[in-house]
Amino acid sequence: MYSRKKIQEDIPEVITKIWSCQSEDCNGWMRANFSFDHTPTCVLCQSPMTSEERMLPLIVNMNDHVKLSAVVTTAE
Structure with a gap:
């Protein structure tokens, strides 16, 4: 029998560094x-x-090198 549903591949989960809001209500x-920012605000x-740190699906930030190059140019 034919099924039109796409087979979803499993996305690997890794321990990821995050920033979490300190407010109890948020x-x-x-x-x-x-x-x-080095220490962002919510x-x-x-x-x-x-x-x-949280266990989250793996996502690669393709613009990470842009952020690093901006930090290097401002530090000079």
Whole structure:
């Protein structure tokens, strides 16, 4: 029998560094390699964020080298 459903491949999960909102009322978080600041503030409630780790699906940030080159040029 023919099935039209696509076979979904398993996306590997890895331990990922994230920034998590410190506010009790907010569930905001972001991946560390997608943030532009060394210590970002929450975009939802503007509270400070702390560094944590979570098991998340693997996502590669293709613009990571752009962020690193911007840091190098501003440091010179």
